[in-house]
Amino acid sequence: MAEAASSENKVSVEHRGGVAIVTIDNPPVNALSFSVRKPLHDTLVRLRDDAATAAIVLTCAGRTFIAGADITEFGKPMQDPDLRALIALLEAIEKPTVAAIHGTALGGGLELALGCHFRVADKAAKLGLPEVKLGLLPGAGGTVRLPALVGPLKALDMITSGAPIAATEALEAGLVDTLATDGLVADAAAFAAVKAAEGGPFVAVRSRRDKIAAADREQLEARIKAVIAKAKGLRAPVACTEAVRNAVLLPFDEALAAERALFVELVTSDQSRAQRHLFFAEREAAKVAGVDKSVKPRPIHRVGIIGAGTMGGGIAMAFANGGIAVTLVEAAHEALQRGLERIEKNYAISVSRGSLSDAAKAARMALLSGTTDYAALADCDLIIEAVFEDMAVKKEVLASIDKVAKPGTIIATNTSYLDVNALAASVSRPQDFAGMHFFSPANIMKLLEIVRGKDTAPDVLVTLLSLARSIGKVPVVVGVCHGFVGNRMLTARGADVEALLLEGASPADVDKAFTDFGWPMGPFQMWDLAGLDISWRNRKALGKTALIADWLCEQGRFGQKTGRGFYLYADGRTAQPDPELAIHIANEAKRLGIAPRVISAEEIIERTLYPLINEGSRILEEGIAARESDVDLVWVNGYGFPLGKGGPMFWARQKGLSGIVDRLNHWHQQTGKDVFKPSEWLKATTAEQTVR
Ligand code: 3H9
Numbered sequence: 001m002a003e004a005a006s007s008e009n010k011v012s013v014e015h016r017g018g019v020a021i022v023t024i025d026n027p028p029v030n031a032l033s034f035s036v037r038k039p040l041h042d043t044l045v046r047l048r049d050d051a052a053t054a055a056i057v058l059t060c061a062g063r064t065f066i067a068g069a070d071i072t073e074f075g076k077p078m079q080d081p082d083l084r085a086l087i088a089l090l091e092a093i094e095k096p097t098v099a100a101i102h103g104t105a106l107g108g109g110l111e112l113a114l115g116c117h118f119r120v121a122d123k124a125a126k127l128g129l130p131e132v133k134l135g136l137l138p139g140a141g142g143t144v145r146l147p148a149l150v151g152p153l154k155a156l157d158m159i160t161s162g163a164p165i166a167a168t169e170a171l172e173a174g175l176v177d178t179l180a181t182d183g184l185v186a187d188a189a190a191f192a193a194v195k196a197a198e199g200g201p202f203v204a205v206r207s208r209r210d211k212i213a214a215a216d217r218e219q220l221e222a223r224i225k226a227v228i229a230k231a232k233g234l235r236a237p238v239a240c241t242e243a244v245r246n247a248v249l250l251p252f253d254e255a256l257a258a259e260r261a262l263f264v265e266l267v268t269s270d271q272s273r274a275q276r277h278l279f280f281a282e283r284e285a286a287k288v289a290g291v292d293k294s295v296k297p298r299p300i301h302r303v304g305i306i307g308a309g310t311m312g313g314g315i316a317m318a319f320a321n322g323g324i325a326v327t328l329v330e331a332a333h334e335a336l337q338r339g340l341e342r343i344e345k346n347y348a349i350s351v352s353r354g355s356l357s358d359a360a361k362a363a364r365m366a367l368l369s370g371t372t373d374y375a376a377l378a379d380c381d382l383i384i385e386a387v388f389e390d391m392a393v394k395k396e397v398l399a400s401i402d403k404v405a406k407p408g409t410i411i412a413t414n415t416s417y418l419d420v421n422a423l424a425a426s427v428s429r430p431q432d433f434a435g436m437h438f439f440s441p442a443n444i445m446k447l448l449e450i451v452r453g454k455d456t457a458p459d460v461l462v463t464l465l466s467l468a469r470s471i472g473k474v475p476v477v478v479g480v481c482h483g484f485v486g487n488r489m490l491t492a493r494g495a496d497v498e499a500l501l502l503e504g505a506s507p508a509d510v511d512k513a514f515t516d517f518g519w520p521m522g523p524f525q526m527w528d529l530a531g532l533d534i535s536w537r538n539r540k541a542l543g544k545t546a547l548i549a550d551w552l553c554e555q556g557r558f559g560q561k562t563g564r565g566f567y568l569y570a571d572g573r574t575a576q577p578d579p580e581l582a583i584h585i586a587n588e589a590k591r592l593g594i595a596p597r598v599i600s601a602e603e604i605i606e607r608t609l610y611p612l613i614n615e616g617s618r619i620l621e622e623g624i625a626a627r628e629s630d631v632d633l634v635w636v637n638g639y640g641f642p643l644g645k646g647g648p649m650f651w652a653r654q655k656g657l658s659g660i661v662d663r664l665n666h667w668h669q670q671t672g673k674d675v676f677k678p679s680e681w682l683k684a685t686t687a688e689q690t691v692r
Helices: 034-049 083-091 108-114 130-134 142-150 152-161 167-173 184-198 217-229 235-249 252-267 270-284 310-321 333-353 358-366 374-379 391-404 420-424 458-470 486-494 497-503 507-517 523-530 532-542 547-554 579-591 601-621 628-638 648-655 657-670 680-691
Strands: 002-004 011-016 019-024 055-060 097-101 104-106 118-121 126-128 302-306 325-329 368-371 382-385 410-413 433-438 447-451 474-478
Touching: 011 034, 019 034, 019 184, 034 083, 055 184, 083 108, 097 108, 097 184, 104 108, 108 126, 108 142, 118 167, 118 184, 126 167, 130 152, 130 235, 130 270, 142 152, 142 235, 142 252, 152 217, 152 235, 217 235, 235 252, 235 270, 252 270, 270 628, 270 648, 302 310, 302 374, 302 391, 310 325, 310 333, 310 358, 310 433, 325 333, 325 374, 333 358, 333 368, 358 368, 374 391, 382 391, 382 458, 391 410, 391 420, 410 458, 420 433, 433 458, 447 458, 447 628, 458 474, 474 628, 486 601, 486 628, 497 507, 497 547, 497 579, 497 601, 507 523, 507 601, 523 532, 532 547, 547 579, 601 628, 601 648, 601 657, 601 680, 628 648, 648 657, 657 680
Parallel strands: 019 055, 055 097, 097 118, 104 126, 302 325, 302 382, 325 368, 382 410, 410 433, 447 474
Antiparallel strands: 002 011, 011 019, 433 447
């Protein structure tokens, strides 16, 4: 017999003999919104007091178990009952309670399941506490109950990485009691009936102290130290370690109270606000203007890649890592061989570091086949050219692809700067053509700019978006312009950097201001690493110059690879200041009549980051990016903009756009540039912020 327990039907109960099956139905991911918590609370009270109910099974409708608290409720007053109260109620029920888990039990969802006496999982289920990725920690007892069930070391790994574990691993770790074999709910109901028949008392997770008592505290402290060393200025991972340590050292209720205090600190922090913004930004990015939800992706079973160099090889690895077959094409056998060997070597390094098994390496290599014959591309569903960044070369390659690709195959160019519409003209099917701008190393970097040409078909965009997500990339659809979103803004960021040197900052001053801000490295470190010759070649092609960088290149100083660039690299890696460069810069400044002065870190940030934000605003005004959050995703995932600051546009809004406009005005005046003209987007947005 089934009955609805709430007016909205988000929680319903079915009685199977003495077992009450409580089903939560709150699509799409059964988040624990108030509209679920309230009826669930009332239902549990009723079943607790119902003499005919001998056991309770908690399960979910739809594609997944509860994916967590409702993130959209954070930052607003929490309506009672809160999740902690709900779990306390559940945990105190003296009848056996069983969570029946399918899909993903995440965050508050897993915490609710930890409030049950038992957990039964579907074999394909995943369980985890991903709060750290939102700049949070599990705030409903997860940091205290998980260590009790799986031991503090395992719990620390799960909580500080945020990565879910598979059901089999959860079984081994003691997180679930059994895996379903005949059907999840039926098995969970049978399990609950057996437990009820066996009789209590049933031990709540809070009372299981054996794994806590047995914890190796020295090892725990060592792991905590390692997590803190890798926290990169983020507070959440550190707070997670504090909470797990509390779970070991403090009595249960004290540890719970300490967890709560940490959660409140984090949920109101700028870092967590930024990370929550990025969570929703990733989901928003999947929505493309003019593309209806009903548009279906084309199936992609095999990807062809032209060019087995660093970029092509990296892209091939990205697909093989995602389980997709790849045909790699090179012009000559030797180049193909070199490319395949480089891939094999990269995988071998992962094996030697322990991050990849031999079997997984073999499986990935087996997905890669190499050839020098374009005809082998005939069965590919997507073909990406990743050859030299030159319009004529790319056009020739694309025309050759066009001749062999079957109808419906998507043809893509991996270009960083070139005009995608001009490239589309070299194929006979521009509707099947798009840009796919990967970032190097393409097997590691998460960002993918999907460049929408004027004729790109909606289903091509949908296909590339879902394909990218399936291989773990963060895709963002962008429009056609020189450098798209990321590289165009990067150019703006670097425009004043040489001027800063001439005015008195050293490369190390600039780089330090960047790393203090939270960037992984500064512009000079980045250029030295990438090779100064690359931007030199680009400048020459565009008829542009850079006073200092050109001088370095003219002397064959291309950065780390030649041992000298903006820095000296005596050992090939460690950057040392170069006195000769300092003299050269001072001489150039003198020649230009620039008097040296002390440049503050604040000025360095204002003269690099503010122009970048300004360029972002122009990109929005022109519709090259659809929304601010898309720009933020590009910068966080492709260029190392600090995660805890949420991306340049988010950071700019927090900082106050009108202040940024004032400072851009100021620097334009100070450095003798034309009067600063804010974009229409900046004007409108600052006006809107002022009114608010
Ligand atoms: C927490 O639990 C705190 C507690 O410890 C303490 C509390 C006191 N809330 O990702 P998808 C939306 S913190 C609200 O595309 P998938 C999402 O925005 C939480 N909304 O699906 C999207 O909306 P739209 C800890 C949520 O199948 C739609 O659902 N939990 C939430 O690719 C579909 O999402 C997490 O961090 C949420 N919790 O992946 C888990 N989750 O369609 C977060 C999703 O309008 N969620 N939405 O764009 C996920 O990791 C993935 O959504 C999941 C499904 C793997 C579940």
